Amino acid sequence: MTQQPRIAIIGAGPGGLTLARTLHLAGMAVTVFEREAHALARPQGGTLDLHVESGQLALTRAGLGEAFLRIARYEDQGSRLYDKHGTLLFADDDVTGIDRPEVDRTALRTILLESLPAQLVRWNHELREMRLGEDGTSELVFAQGTAGPFDLVVGADGAWSRIRPLVSPYLPQYSGITFIEFGIDEVDHRHPAIAALVGRGKIGVEADGKGLIVQRNGNGHLRGYAVFRVPVAWAEQNFDVASPVAARARLLAEFDGWAPEILALIHASNEQMAVRSIHALPVGHQWVHRRGVTLLGDAAHLMSPFGGEGVNAAMLDGSELARQLVACANWDEAVRRYEAEMFVRVVAPARDAAEAVATELSHVGPALTLQHLMEHARQHAA
Ligand SMILES: Cc1cc2nc3c(=O)[nH]c(=O)nc-3n(C[C@H](O)[C@H](O)[C@H](O)COP(=O)(O)OP(=O)(O)OC[C@H]3O[C@@H](n4cnc5c(N)ncnc54)[C@H](O)[C@@H]3O)c2cc1C
Secondary structure (H helix, E strand, C coil), X not given: CCXXXXXXXXXXCHHHHHHHHHHHHCCXXXXXXXXXXXXXXXXXXXXXXXXXXXXXXXXXXXXXXXXXXXXXXXXXXXXXXXXCCCCEXXXXXXXXXXXXXXXXXXXXXXXXXXXXXXXXXXXXXXXXXXXXXXXXXXXXXXXXXXXXXXXXXXXXXXXXXXXXXXXXXXXXXXXXXXXEEEEECCHHHHCHHHHHHHCCEEEEEEECCEEEEEEECCCCCEEEEEEEECCCCHHHHHCCCCCHHHHHHHHHHHCCXXXXXXXXXXXXXXXXXXXXXXXXXCCCCCCCCECCEEECCHHHHCCCHHHCCHHHHHHHHHHHHHHHHHXXXXXXXXXXXXXXXXXXXXXXXXXXXHXXXXXXXXXXXXXXXXXXXXXXXXXXXX
């Protein structure tokens, strides 16, 4: 079985594109199908810190180490915690020696896309169905028609993967935590007091079983999340994010009594709000190998964002799957090896993320978060 497999990747997220780029670099043919109409069809979300042993390693192997250094914001790794009165409980503003630089998602997607031939990614292709035959080859069904046959289809299509049901009956489960996402534009120029409050990195504010997390993105933009422990339908019932004025008023009511300098974050928010209910797959999620199909990233091991590992794990998956496919003459065996290693590799970060989301907004208020931050700072100093 030395012939190269015909490979399709569903999803041009960080995981799928890392796989595509690494295979392309090794001279292997691949096609990516993405439902979005083009690269900038949707804001790609906030900032991500890429870790040396995973996200950064994947980019280096993909020949994108220098491109990464151009988009990495080493200066934005600071961390602060306030209480609702605006009292600073913790600050780690000294980022020297920390090697988890922030990158904006859009910038990350751009360097990956620019490293691929334009025709390799088929935009505006939302997968409807994958028809997997007895022999392991498959046909993909899109609104435009079908594509295939493919020998290997990689589901890199995120939390609500259309590919996952072919190998696993599990659906992501709601964690109990919901974010209302908001943004603040041109913070240094238009809101200097907020810029000073946030500093270079991210802040948390926690009290009364609620929280705010605000992180600095590139170009003077801040992305904020109001964090609630609520039933899954609560946000849809209480927030009309399509009416930002009403949604902002509702947010202000939720944080009534908090210090004016904290509420200023909500007052300054722009018109782009979104509800993000945080879901996860069970820790240790795995499946029995099935020839012709596999998963990576959130499709394989969706975890809460509190561990800050999701994108790093997705990119390392892409890199590792490519490494196995390039190294192993028997591509089905390569997929088996990738799966066996990945199932083990992601258990620890998934467990940490599950614990982090379970203890978020704990009954002891910011005390637990403070403890975690101090522990991190101690580890960094050691
Ligand atoms: C609010 C929030 C904050 C987060 N913060 C962090 C963080 O700070 N650090 C971190 O490491 N992780 C964070 N994460 C997690 C991180 O976003 C994911 O782990 C990461 O994006 C997973 O990458 P992926 O390539 O597997 O999937 P995705 O990024 O979800 O990409 C999937 C792609 O597949 C496409 N797609 C989906 N369905 C189809 C279909 N049927 N047909 C074709 N295309 C399809 C989508 O359009 C998308 O482009 C956060 C997540 C959330 C929700």
